Every structure is written in C-alpha cells, then in structure tokens.
Amino acid sequence: MSKLGIKNIGILVTGDVKAPISKATTIIVEDGKILKIGEEKLLEEFKCDKVIDAKGSTVAPGFIDSHVHPVLGDFTPRQNTLGFINGSMHGGVTTMISAGECHTPGRPKDATGTKALAVLAHKSSKNARPGGVKLHGGALILEKGLVEKDFEELAKEGVWLVGEIGLGSVKDPEEAAPMVKWARKNGFKVMMHTGGTSIPGSSTITAQDVINTDPDVVSHINGGPTAIAPEEVNKIIENTKMALELVQCGNYKIMKHTVNAVKEKDQLERIIVGNDSPSGSGIIPLGVLRTLSYVASETNASAAEAICFATGNTAKAYGLNVGFIEEGKEADFVIMDAPMGSIGKNSLEALEAGDVPGVSMVIIDGEVMFTKSKNTPPATHGAVIC
Template structure:
C-alpha cells in the first residue's frame, strides 16, 4: 500500500474532545495508518497532498445509519447513497439495524433477526462502497434470543445490538436485562431506540424509566428519531446516568439545543454523539453530518472542534472502535475542507461556527485518496488541495 504526505494543513482537528486542536501542519500516512503528525514533516512518500492552508479533520462517523445491502437503500429507493455520504465527509457508518430489508416482518422472529445480523455482517466485511466502512450486522433484540446467539454474533465480530421492537411490557420476566448482561460480557455495545414511535409504526416507546431499567450504553437519537422523549426525561438521562447521548438529523432541533445546554452544564460533551438516522423517512442526506456539526456550532454554541469530536472521536469511543481520531497509530480516515466561496466565514471551522456548510476537498480512507480536488456533494472549497504523485 502506498504512502501519503499531507503538508501545509492550516488547522488540524484531532477528534479528541479533551484536546480537539493540535499544533501540526503535516500528516504522514503509510500502509493505511497515520504514522506521524507534526510540523513540517519531510519524508519521501508516493503521494504529496498540499493542503494549501485548509483544515484537516478525522473522517466523520455516522453514529446511526440504516444500511441494507450494498450501496442501495430500499428506504428511499436510492442508489449510491453511501458514496454520496463519503462525498459529505463520512468515512464510516455504524448500522442501527438493517431493518429496511424489503418484506422483513417487524419485529422479526428471533432466528430471522439473528440470521439477518450475521448475513449483513458477513457482507459488510467484504464490501466498502467507494472506500467507506459500514459497521453492519447490528442485531435487533427481540424476545426469544438465546445466550448462544450472543456467542454467535460475538464470534462474527458484531459489536452492537439494539432495542427497538422489544415489547417492554415483558421487562419483568428479566429476559431483556439478560440480553444487556450477555452483550456486555462479550464487549458488545447496547443501543436503544429512544423516544416515540418510528416510521415502522411498531417500534416501542422508551423514555427515562425504560432506559434506566435496561441501562444501555448508548441512548439512540435522544433528541428524537423523529419524536423525542419528554424534555424532563432527556434532562434526567444527562444528569442521572453516564450513558452516551446520540443526536440524529432525524430529530427535534429544539430538543437538540436543549440537550447541549444541559450537557454543557454537566460537563458531558464527551458523551454526545452525532449521527443522521438515515436512510429512512428523513431521506438520504449526504451533507447531514456536516449540517449537524454546523447546527451544534452555530445554534447550540458548541465550539466547532468539539462539535467535530462529537461526530468522530466520541462516536468511535462509544462504539469501541479504533476510528475517529486523527493521530498516530490510527486508521487513516480524514477529510480536508475549507470555506466555500461567497461565505462570510474565514475557514472551515469558522463556517461551522457561522452555520455555513464548508466545502470538502479531499477524503482519505484506509490511507487511500478516494476524493481529490472537490466533492460532488458540497460546493467546491475555495482553496482545493493539490495532489502530486500516485
């Protein structure tokens, strides 16, 4: 695999919410891994990217996605949607369940849910549309699963299970609690569909009480997907639990602004995750993650480097994945971006701060340049990076 030296980076965003900016202007990548980050790195490389003073960020990770199979979604009969998201700076997507499979009964019988998760995981292991990684095969938790089913998914490398269709009137029988225990014993994360009913019409309503009883790792779309739980429940989850708080583009913007207010007061920004909860009724939104970062930065007053960390490093940490940080030893997924001509912003971070979309110039995944010059999904960046070699 080839090596890349990126030089003349204007601003480097790390994805680490504790230390979101780093004083560095160059990144050296070899064999798919970030090897060096620093000032004026000068090593021979197969390709040289001159960033020309623009901003580098880790590849965005959509914390809540609904892939089905391949680069097609039956949710909106849309082809090439993952490629379009890559052009919106999204280098990885985490499945919240392959529940849009045409004809799938909801909730699926337990053996169907298990089979679907294993099949999806198998397929996504072998498929990276345009270079994007899909963490697929998320098991939909339904009544009737056995402990050996959790062995099977753990062995397949599945790292996420999700409550959405589980009938919570069954909680007194202890089964759902055992699912959480079995998952955690196998280092599998548990996510829950929170709030009101989804487009499926059969997802279960979950607010603070259910979430407190189940104790999942991640409260999925806490500010609505599309309907949030009552505001007092949102506040209690921030103040009384240590769960991850996932914000999705499918949600309620007023509640998102409120969540950030409470999270700021609680010093809980490290628990906030960003996703889109698409494809679905909200559509296919290639610029969804960029827009979400812009909303958090410009309306909810989150400093842009921290809002980016909520869409990168926080998501990787919450899901137990090695991605989301632009630092030595991590997989080389990164994006170069800048202000768009005509914007009042000075650069990419200032664009987010002012609520403007930035323009994507370069996207690298696994140490390979997938997009160069400009994205097909954003207006062109004012100062596109230039590439030599390769």
C-alpha cells in the first residue's frame, strides 16, 4: 500500500460549489484514493512514502474538461497537432470527456461505422491514457439507422457517452428524442450541441430543440462558437434541470449572461466547463483555466465557485468518482498559486483579477505527473516533493 501526503495547503478547494473552501491543510492518499483530510498531525498517524509541501498554495481537484474532440491517442488531425492532451494536463486538466470523435479522417456515417468508432475510441483511451490524462473517449455520434439494440450492444462494450447531438445525421428532435431515451435506458449520458453551427449548411439548434430532445448536458450554452440569444438561454435555464456547459471556444458575452442568470437562481451546481477543442478556434492548453479566470473576474461567481464548475459539478453531471476532495475519491489534484507578478496574493485572488494561476504540480491517482507546468506562468509559491 503506497501512501502520499500533501501538507501546508494554504487554500483547499473542495469541488463542492455549496461549500467550496475547506480549512484542512493536509491530505493523505492511499493507493490512488483520498484516505483522510485534516490537520498536519495526520502525517504522524499515517507514515507516507512521499510527502509534498504545498508551500501555502492552493490544492484543488484536478480539472475536468467536459468537451474535447479527440481522435485516437494524443494526436489530432483538426489542427495537425501532437501532444495536445498532455499540453492540457499542464493547464491542470486530469480528466477529459469526449463530445464525439468527429475529426476522425473519413469518419463513417452509417450505423455500423459510428458504433465501431465509439467502441474503438472508448477502448483505446481506456487501455492507454493519452498524454497521461483520464480521457473518456468513444462518444457515440448519432447517425440515421441506429436502433435500440445498438445502444444495448454498445453499453455491453463499455460505451456510455453520446457525443453532441448535431454532429451526425440525426439532428431533428423528432428523430433524436427516441434515441436519447434508448441511450438513457442503457446508462448513457447524452450531450447536445446548442446554438449556431460551426459547419456551414446546417441550422441553429434552438432552446426549444434542446427541450424537445432532452439531453443530460446542454453543450456550449454559450455557443460553439455562435451562441443563442440571452432569452433562449433563459428558456433552457427555467424549463429544464440540464447541466449547462460553458466553453472556452464560445461567446463570452453569453458566458457572462449564463453565469449571472444561474447564480441569481441559486443553481450554480448546474454549470460545467469545457474547452470545445481541438476546433476551428484552435487548441488551447490553458482553456479551462482561462475560462475560470474569465468567470471569476467578470461574473458574479467567485473564483472558488468557478473552480467547482470545472471539478465537482462536472463529476456529478457525468457520475465520475473524481472532482471532489473527499475521502474515497480518486486522488487527482492541481496545485497552483498566484502567478509571479500578479496583483492577486493567492490563486483565487489572481483568478478574480483576471489572471491565470501558476500550476506547480499535477497529481493523478496519487502519482505526481510533473513539477512546474510547461504552459502556465510560474507560481509565486510552488509545491515541492520533500
């Protein structure tokens, strides 16, 4: 049994948007799971093989990017880039959720082909974590011709995601809604593209389309990249309980509107965060952190609440055992502080000032993935292995 201790935590962000900050200063990890959270004296009780000194900086759950378009491994043909997943890990991302492998060259658009692609992508990302990240690959793209039995077969193979509805030939709510029911019956989580399209030739997906189709997640409520109007956003907020996704590669004005409208209703647990990358907007390794910085500095949500959007909220929406610093959860952490030169004195103040924090360490399943991010500015106080 291997044990890891993290001590001298200045700010512990829990992942729980209703109680985002804990006073605990020490975490004990055993065999990749969080064993105890409390005071430094825990280190006397549990003898650790490795101890990390957070140097008074912030420890948060590793970020979950709720919207990625991977293909296979850590390569994307969308912008011909190698290593984009590893680049995101250096922005604090420890889990990624595929919204559909739509950039696969020659992607098959028949029922057999779309199923095969989902199974291949699911198993590939499970067998070898691309770039070191827990990628949940293999999000089924809905194509005409899929029948109920297909969802049963896919569930048996472990596939549990339906990628953004609208990527495939099934776009019409009348056609999509029965498939959503079959998917849900078989334990799938379903996402749906919202707003204008990034591909010429198809039409805008409206609030009413989303309501009629009934997905679990409203993908990029702030547009991917073109957003629906504020009144349309309000219609989804008021008439559904769906998770509402903000993306980096979207419309910032609608992002602000969404956060403020949801905050006013005291429903912040509905907001999740993704990149929607690789895409036409590019590959943005710090996309999740940049979204949190925008939300913390420009909306009525606090920095600690924003971090919970990208951690606990997303884990809850997808039923994952990550995203919270709680006993029994997988030990995925991002350790960060105000970047050198920021007017903020700690990571939260830096985010609220509009800066991107400096990430000094990322831990996945209790394993240190790196010390010092290759992509963020340097942290004022960086965690070290004692």
